[in-house]
Amino acid sequence: MTLAGKIVTILGAGRSGRAAAALALREGASVPVWDAGAAEAFAGMSEGIALHPHATPEQAQPCDLLVASPGIDTYGPLVAAFAQQAGEVIGEVELAARHYAGRIIGITGTNGKTTTTELIARILGHAGLGGTACGNYGLPFSEVLLQTNPPAVVALELSSFQLETIRSLRPIVAVWLNFAPDHLDRYPGVEAYFAAKLRIFKNQTAADTAVLRAGESLPPLAAKLVTFSTQDESAEWFSDGQRICQRGTLVLDMEHDSGLRGLHNAENAMAALAACQALDIPLAVMREALHGYSPPPHRCELVRTLDGVEYLNDSKATNLHALESALRSQTRPVILLAGGKEKGLDYSSVLPLLRDKALACVTFGQIAAPLMNLFAPAVTCQAVTTLAEALDVARALAPRGSTVLLSPGTSSFDQFAGYEQRGNTFRHLVNQLR
Numbered sequence: 001m002t003l004a005g006k007i008v009t010i011l012g013a014g015r016s017g018r019a020a021a022a023l024a025l026r027e028g029a030s031v032p033v034w035d036a037g038a039a040e041a042f043a044g045m046s047e048g049i050a051l052h053p054h055a056t057p058e059q060a061q062p063c064d065l066l067v068a069s070p071g072i073d074t075y076g077p078l079v080a081a082f083a084q085q086a087g088e089v090i091g092e093v094e095l096a097a098r099h100y101a102g103r104i105i106g107i108t109g110t111n112g113k114t115t116t117t118e119l120i121a122r123i124l125g126h127a128g129l130g131g132t133a134c135g136n137y138g139l140p141f142s143e144v145l146l147q148t149n150p151p152a153v154v155a156l157e158l159s160s161f162q163l164e165t166i167r168s169l170r171p172i173v174a175v176w177l178n179f180a181p182d183h184l185d186r187y188p189g190v191e192a193y194f195a196a197k198l199r200i201f202k203n204q205t206a207a208d209t210a211v212l213r214a215g216e217s218l219p220p221l222a223a224k225l226v227t228f229s230t231q232d233e234s235a236e237w238f239s240d241g242q243r244i245c246q247r248g249t250l251v252l253d254m255e256h257d258s259g260l261r262g263l264h265n266a267e268n269a270m271a272a273l274a275a276c277q278a279l280d281i282p283l284a285v286m287r288e289a290l291h292g293y294s295p296p297p298h299r300c301e302l303v304r305t306l307d308g309v310e311y312l313n314d315s316k317a318t319n320l321h322a323l324e325s326a327l328r329s330q331t332r333p334v335i336l337l338a339g340g341k342e343k344g345l346d347y348s349s350v351l352p353l354l355r356d357k358a359l360a361c362v363t364f365g366q367i368a369a370p371l372m373n374l375f376a377p378a379v380t381c382q383a384v385t386t387l388a389e390a391l392d393v394a395r396a397l398a399p400r401g402s403t404v405l406l407s408p409g410t411s412s413f414d415q416f417a418g419y420e421q422r423g424n425t426f427r428h429l430v431n432q433l434r
Contacts, residue, residue, distance in 0.1 A: 004028030012069025057081035091165030109177025180321030259294035262329035308400030315423030323409035
């Protein structure tokens with residue numbers, strides 16, 4: 001795609017917007033960047049880019065190509081106003097894909113994307129294929145293309161927001177980890193969220209591979225299907241939570257060959273192994289790559305053990321499915337810390353797991369009271385305001401041999417800047433306990 005002489009308007013001055021602007025500028029386009037923030041939001045922007053702070057829909061101007069950042073609502077008034085005067089509307093990952101000569105492994109799912117993306121990138125690196133994690137995790141895809149020698153293959157994590165604006169992006173391997181309702185504060189319904197996720201398969205052909213969790217309800221796909229499961233032993237890849245087998249043959253022992261633990265991480269590992277096998281990477285190379293690997297922070301991360309009680313930081317659990325996965329993987333009695341922003345989710349499906357896994361629950365944040373009222377029939381429950389208060393209550397309730405699990409089940413934006421800040425705060429508070 002030739003951008004020379006074109007006007008490429010970027011909406012959003014965050015990291016992905018900056019990378020998109022730099023790539024478009026390199027390709028010869030005139031590049032204005034618009035952002036609702038003040039002038040300081042543009043600090044460090046590349047020279048030659050026109051900066052427009054305090055952007056409003058009324059300021060929309062014509063352009064050949066509009067690149068919308070994923071953090072800006074695709075269906076919101078700002079994008080709608082600029083789109084009316086744009087030749088085409090895409091996202092940053094689509095812009096990068098049009099200028100990338102290598103191969104893409106795309107990863108999506110409601111939960112597990114980041115760990116799976118890291119695992120795939122690690123395997124690709126050991127195989128000498130680059131090993132760059134990008135997209136919704138790691139570097140913006142456009143930033144990867146600005147490197148002197150872009151990798152031969154990228155592990156591209158794709159959120160529903162990014163998938164909304166792809167047009168020609170084609171993963172040679174598309175990984176679908178799972179699906180559960182989420183982001184209903186942005187989408188009109190679960191069907192719209194599902195449709196956005198499904199776009200990862202939009203441009204695949206029979207020459208490509210789709211790696212799926214067995215039992216996912218998907219329409220017929222053009223690509224070759226490879227399934228994985230921790231429940232269905234007929235899937236091509238199966239794990240009991242420790243042994244990972246392909247068609248009955250042991251491939252990886254998670255306890256001895258990696259730092260991964262739990263059924264959810266077994267699924268992530270199987271998806272990564274299946275995706276990289278589609279590129280003909282030998283199993284021995286993949287096993288070597290995963291040796292000693294530990295998941296990223298905030299994903300059932302063991303902070304410490306104090307007085308016989310484990311404290312786990314699962315702040316990345318920003319939706320119901322992640323909360324359920326965390327509870328399901330626990331082998332010790334749980335004191336659950338849950339709560340945060342109201343996202344319109346229905347938490348009633350977690351009640352059977354609470355009865356089975358939890359001794360008590362402490363809710364906090366914006367949805368503390370509604371969650372307490374919902375959970376109370378299943379488990380002893382108390383509502384507080386802050387995470388610090390929740391931890392104090394949980395410690396008093398937790399007997400030796402139990403686990404205090406921060407798995408909020410919703411986003412953090414009522415009290416924190418993001419799940420990372422929430423998880424870091426929890427880690428700090430736990431490490432201060434005496």
